[in-house]
Amino acid sequence: MSSPFSYSGKLYLLPTTLGDNEPLEVLPATVQHQVERLDIFIAENEKTARRAIKKLVPKKSQPSLQFFILNKHTDPAEVSGFLEACKTGKDVGLLSEAGCPGVADPGAEVVKIAHREGIQVVPMVGPSSILLAMMASGMNGQNFAFNGYLPIDKAARKGEIKNLEKISLDRNQAQSFIETPYRNNKMLEDLIQVLHPGTRICIACDLTLPTEYVVTKTVADWRKTKVDLHKRPTIFILQKDY
Template sequence: MATLYLVPNVLADGDWQTVLPARVEPILSNTKYFIVENIRTARRFLKQVNREINIDECTFFEINKRTNAADLPRFLKPIKDGHDVAVLSEAGCPGVADPGADVVKIAHQKGIKVVPIVGPSSILLALMASGMNGQNFAFKGYLPVKPQERVKELQNLEKTIRSNRQTQIFIETPYRNNQLVSDILKSCSPSTLFCIAANITGEDEFIQTKSIQEWKKAGAPDLHKQPVIFLLG
C-alpha cells in the first residue's frame, strides 16, 4: 500500500544525522513525490541526505499560504497510482505549526495510510528545556502584532498561567523578536517565568529561563532574525 510519509527536517544548520533518524535516508531516496513549503530548500535538503538522489526525477508540490486549498487533493493523487508521497517540513515536524496538517487531514478522509517519522520539534524541545510545566501547556502560535492587542493577550496568558499552571508557548516572525521581548518585559508580572529558546540544536543554541524581573536585570540577547520559541510559565 502506498503511504503518506511525514518527514521531519533539521532545525538548524549542521549534519542532519545528528538530529534525524537513519530511516529518513531510505524514505527520501526511494520517494519521487514530495509536498514541501519551498521547492528550492527542499531540493537542497534532499541532496544533503543523499547526493545520489536524481532531483530531476522528483515531483514537488508546494504547500504554503499561497496554495489554493482546492489543489491539495491533487497532491495525493500519486498515492492512488501506487506511489509513496512524503510531506517534508521546512524545519522540524510536518503538521506541527506547519501547513502540512491540511493535506494530512485530507489523507485521513481518503483512507490513506499516514506514517509520521521521528524528528525534532522546536516546540517540544523548548518545553523540555524550559523547566516549566510539561503536564499542561498550550501552543498559541503568533501573538497579535498591534501593541494594545498584544498587551491584552499577554495579560490573558498570565491569567491562564496563574489559574491553571498552564505553560504558554508562542513564536514570532524573526525580525520582530526583539520587539516582542521588549513588550513582554514591560507588560508581564515580575515573578512570571519567561524562557527564550533560540537556534535549538544549532551550534549557537541559547536556552534560558528567568523571571521577568531577572531578565530586566540581566538584559535579553539580540534575537533579530533568529528562530526562537518563547514560553511563559
C-alpha cells in the same frame, strides 16, 4: 483483520533540520532511508526542499523528483490532488521547511485529507522546536499550550500576553508562542514590560544549532539581562506559578 486503509500508498511525514547543520546530527537514519526511496514530495518551497534532500541524500537523482507546493498561495481546491499518487500505490513524502510537518506548518491540511481519504499517515521522528523548548524550559510539561503567533498590533499583543499569563495561572499551564525572527527583541521587551515580575519566561532559540540558547528566568531577572534575539528562530514560553 482487514486493513483500515483504502489504498496501499502512504503519506510519510518527513522532518528536516531546524537550521544549517548536518542532517544526521538531528535526524535518524530512518528519515534518510525514506527520502532516499521517495520521488514525490509535498513542500512549501521547491528550492529549499531540493536543498534539504540533497544534503540528506547527496547521491539521489534530482531531475526525476516531483514536487507539489503547499503554502499560503496554494489554491485549497488543488490540495487533495497532491495525494493522487497514493491511490495508485505510490508513497508520498511531506517535507517541512524546518522541523516536523503538520506542527505549526501548513502540511496539516494534507494530513487531514489523507485521513479523510483513507490513506495511511506515517510520522517520522525528528526535531520539533516546540517540544525541545518545553523539554528544556523547566515549566509544566504535563500541561502546556502552543499559541502560534501573537497579534502584530502592539496594544492587542500586550492584551494577549496578559491573557496568556492569566490562563497560565488559572490552569497551571505553560504558554508557548513564536514571533517573526526580526521582531523577537520587541517581543521580549513587551513581555518584560507587561508580565508580573515573578512570572517565568523561557527563551529557546537556535535549537540544535551551535549557537543554541535556552534560558528560563523570572521577568525581574530578564529585566537585568541583555540578549540579542534578532533574526534567531525563537520559542517563547511563559508560566505564572501559584
